Amino acid sequence: MITTTTNTIEGRQIGQYLGLVTGEAIMGANIFRDFLAGITDMIGGRSEAYESKLADARETAIQEMQEIAQRQGADAVLGIDIDYQVLGSSNGMLMVTATGTAVKLNK
DSSP states (O other): OEEOSSSSBTTBOEEEEEEEEEEEEEEEOOHHHHHHHHHHHHHOSOOHHHHHHHHHHHHHHHHHHHHHHHHTTOSEEEEEEEEEEEESTTSOEEEEEEEEEEEEEOO
């Protein structure tokens, strides 16, 4: 399946718009990872633990969005937007949302 942040696919015509599709992933951060990230923040540098968690959540959201589009018979998802939010009383949860427009392409 073609996925893109653009609203068109070069050389291809959109035959039918199938509608909005969304995938979401909510991931919790554990105490040990938070502790290590806190040390990294104090001494500087990148927090690989959080970067990895963020990448996992993003891939999960995109995959869920693609699966929903595929069930609708889509060939592609256009105009993809990815949003990030922290949730929970102590901001201990990360939510990633991938949203796009499912389309059928002309052959």
